[in-house]
Amino acid sequence: xxxxxxxxxxxxxxxxxxxxxxxxxxxxxxxxxxxxxxxxxxxxxxxxxxxxxxxxxxxxxxxxxxxxxxxxxxxxxxxxxxxxxxxxxxxxxxxxxxxxxxxxxxxxxxxxxxxxxxxxxxxxxxxxxxxxxxxxxxxxxxxxxxxxxxxxxxxxxxxxxxxxxxxxxxxxxxxxxxxxxxxxxxxxxxxxxxxxxxxxxxxxxxxxxxxxxxxxxxxxxxxxxxxxxxxxxxxxxxxxxxxxxxxxxxxxxxxxxxxxxxxxxxxxxxxxxxxxxxxxxxxxxxxxxxxxxxxxxxxxxxxxxxxxxxxxxxxxxxxxxxxxxxxxxxxxxxxxxxxxxxxxxxxxxxxxxxxxxxxxxxxxxxxxxxxxxxxxxxxxxxxxxxxxxxxxxxxxxxxxxxxxxxxxxxxxxxxxxxxxxxxxxxxxxxxxxxxxxxxxxxxxxxxxxxxxxxxxxxxxxxxxxxxxxxxx
Numbered sequence: 372x373x374x375x376x377x378x379x380x381x382x383x384x385x386x387x388x389x390x391x392x393x394x395x396x397x398x399x400x401x402x403x404x405x406x407x408x409x410x411x412x413x414x415x416x417x418x419x420x421x422x423x424x425x426x427x428x429x430x431x432x433x434x435x436x437x438x439x440x441x442x443x444x445x446x447x448x449x450x451x452x453x454x455x456x457x458x459x460x461x462x463x464x465x466x467x468x469x470x471x472x473x474x475x476x477x478x479x480x481x482x483x484x485x486x487x488x489x490x491x492x493x494x495x496x497x498x499x500x501x502x503x504x505x506x507x508x509x510x511x512x513x514x515x516x517x518x519x520x521x522x523x524x525x526x527x528x529x530x531x532x533x534x535x536x537x538x539x540x541x542x543x544x545x546x547x548x549x550x551x552x553x554x555x556x557x558x559x560x561x562x563x564x565x566x567x568x569x570x571x572x573x574x575x576x577x578x579x580x581x582x583x584x585x586x587x588x589x590x591x592x593x594x595x596x597x598x599x600x601x602x603x604x605x606x607x608x609x610x611x612x613x614x615x616x617x618x619x620x621x622x623x624x625x626x627x628x629x630x631x632x633x634x635x636x637x638x639x640x641x642x643x644x645x646x647x648x649x650x651x652x653x654x655x656x657x658x659x660x661x662x663x664x665x666x667x668x669x670x671x672x673x674x675x676x677x678x679x680x681x682x683x684x685x686x687x688x689x690x691x692x693x694x695x696x697x698x699x700x701x702x703x704x705x706x707x708x709x710x711x712x713x714x715x716x717x718x719x720x721x722x723x724x725x726x727x728x729x730x731x732x733x734x735x736x737x738x739x740x741x742x743x744x745x746x747x748x749x750x751x752x753x754x755x756x757x758x759x760x761x762x763x764x765x766x767x768x769x770x771x772x773x774x775x776x777x778x779x780x781x782x783x784x785x786x787x788x789x790x791x792x793x794x795x796x797x798x799x800x801x802x803x804x805x806x807x808x809x810x811x812x813x814x815x816x817x818x819x820x821x822x823x824x825x826x827x828x829x830x831x832x833x834x835x836x837x838x839x840x841x842x843x
Contacts, residue, residue, distance in 0.1 A: 372538060373692040373723035374814060380724055386706055393717040395694055397724050398707050399731050399767045405697050405704070405718055406774035410439025412697035414776065415717050416544040420537050423613075424552045430609065432617040433779060446779065448598035448606050449614060452591065458783045462668060463588050464507040465787055468517070469665045469794055472500045475517050481799065482828035490804035494823030497630040497791075498527065501623035504787055509618045510573040511582070511590040529561045530620065531819065536560035538693050538816040563620065570615040574608070591618055622780050624817045625690035626787050631823045632684035633792055635810055636739045638803050638825070643680065643741060648796055650676045657797040661834045664794050668786045671793035679744035681788055685770040686726045687739060688818045690784075694719030695772060722769035723818075731767045798835075799827045 376395050379387045385397040396405075405412050414437040421435040436442040451457055476496060482488035499516035506514035515523065522528055536559065540546050550558045576582035577592055586593065595614050599606040606614075637644045656663040656670045663670075671677060696719040703713045712718065727736045732743065744764070746757040771778035778784075804824035813819040 372542070372694065372814075373721050373818075376694065376721050377724050377727065386708060386710070389719075390717070392715070393696075393719065394712065395719045395721065395724075396706070397721075397728060399725060399728060399763075400707055401704070401718075402720060402725070402766060402769070402773055406695060406720065406769075406772065406776070408774050410443065410775045411700045412774075413437055413439055413700070415696040415698055417541040417693070417696050420541045420544050420547045420551070422552075424554070424557070425609075427554060429552055430613060432613045434617060434621060439775065442776070444605060445610065448602040449595065450779070452594040452598075453779045453782060455782045457594075458786055459668065460589060461508045461591075461783065462786070462790075464511070464590060465504055465790060466665045468500065468504045468507045468513055469791060471503070471513065471517055472496070473794070473798065475520070476827070477829070479520070480827060482826070484828075484831075487800075487802060487826040487828050490824050490826050492823070493634065493825045493827075494627070494631045494810075494820055498623065498627040500791070501626040501630075501787070502527070502619075504626065505619055505622040507590070508783065509591045509615060509622075510570075511584050511588070511592065512573070514569075524565050526563070526565050529563060529565070530624065531815070533560045533563065533620075534624070534816045541693065563616070566616060566619055567612075570612055570619065574612065574615065591615070618780070621778075622784065624819070625780075626784050628688065628690060628817055628820060629681070629685060629784070629788050630791060631810075631820045632688045633681055633788070634795075634801065634825070635803075635820070635823050636684055636687070637680055638801060640739060643739070644801075646676055647680055650674050651793055651796040654793070654797075656793075662797055664797060664835050666790055666793035666797065668790055671789040674793065675745065676741065677789065677792060679741035681785075681792065682744050682768075682770075683739060683741040686732070686768070688812075688820075689722040689726060689770040690778075691769075691772070691816060692721070692723045692814065692818050693816050694721045695769065720769060725767055725769055728767065731763055798830060798833060800830055802826050 376387070376389070379389065379395070380397045387395045389395050416437065418435050419429075419431065419437050422429045422431045424430075431437075431441075433442060433446050436445065476491075480488045480491045496517075499520070503513040503515070503517050506512060516527075536551070540550065551560060573582065573592065577584060577596070584590075584593075592615065595606070595611045599608075599611055637647055651657055651674065654666075654670060654674060656666050696717050699712050699714055699716045699718060701714050703711055704718075705711050726732070729736045744761070746752055746754065752760075771781040771784075802825065804826055808822060808824075810820050810822040813821065
């Protein structure tokens with residue numbers, strides 16, 4: 372959808388009619404108006420496709436609920452747990468999984484001395500990392516993909532098909548009533564039965580105390596149970612289960628695709644990779660004789676070029692490539708060209724398109740250039756001019772959406788990405804398995820990449836505080 376939409380905008384301009392009552396807008400000035408903080412611009416039925424039919428009734432989660440008031444009601448009990456302060460308490464879980472990832476790739480793929488290890492599918496392994504991380508912060512337990520090294524329960528394959536279904540049938544959401552929400556016979560997409568079963572099993576074990584959970588290291592399940600006690604009128608066990616499933620279904624792929632983009636695009640641009648390595652290796656946690664790893668979020672977040680690389684990777688390949696659609700509310704809206712759009716029309720904003728708007732990002736908007744996020748002192752850019760330019764870029768950044776419905780998991784996702792990049796760059800040297808080969812993008816809601824294959828080796832003289840025992 373995003374590739375078609377981009378071609379249409381190139382042909383017809385910033386306002387494209389893509390359906391009888393549907394406009395797609397490449398209009399940065401309207402983002403704050405239409406993706407608002409008050410919920411006046413209601414989500415379209417595109418999102419409702421990801422609802423779940425349960426006992427003859429469709430249940431919606433914090434992503435799929437289109438009613439703004441109901442969304443605010445079900446989000447309120449858990450919103451504080453996704454704040455930056457809330458997710459910082461999850462660092463021990465992320466460190467555990469990141470350390471386990473290091474042990475697994477060390478044993479399987481990483482070379483030592485002057486020898487690079489064998490080529491391997493780094494992109495697939497960061498997907499396993501993403502799923503095990505989200506399992507650990509949600510249930511307090513890794514799912515097991517890093518241990519087994521493959522999609523042992525079929526969930527990853529189901530996730531891909533479910534996302535393809537949503538982004539395809541979402542274009543004609545009425546079809547969903549006959550396919551997924553068919554009360555007589557469900558036709559598709561594949562069911563997340565295994566994920567539901569795992570979530571339910573973890574919840575039961577947490578209730579009966581058989582999971583040997585350490586309450587000193589709280590996870591999201593602890594927080595949801597706390598929310599149930601504080602808001603019994605909103606959070607029952609079914610709602611609690613929907614929180615768990617939303618965390619699992621939405622929290623892994625986006626982390627993996629961002630890590631793929633960061634490493635692949637940086638390695639494809641040697642000057643970027645050299646600058647990123649130099650900055651990480653000069654950081655206090657890495658320049659000690661004994662490295663203090665995994666890198667803390669505070670340490671990783673303090674690296675300006677690492678931040679620029681991450682944000683540039685997300686700009687080019689955001690975690691969503693679907694048109695964020697809203698219904699025009701009462702009173703209508705006037706577009707930048709002066710035309711009026713009445714109440715009830717649908718308007719969409721596609722991050723992939725808006726992130727390539729030359730009016731915001733410059734003539735090289737298609738290029739991977741992390742330096743755009745930094746002040747250009749060589750060109751004489753003053754601090755005030757840079758702040759204005761940065762504000763314009765931030766206002767057009769839809770990597771996690773915008774307004775009231777901005778992705779609730781943004782802080783957690785960014786913490787995972789920053790910590791992982793800083794830790795792996797400090798520990799390893801990387802090279803593309805085949806410098807002439809381009810990756811492949813499989814277009815869906817998420818831009819799933821394949822062909823992200825690297826060779827790696829441990830950096831010479833690297834000693835980690837506590838050795839591998841640190842990761843147990």
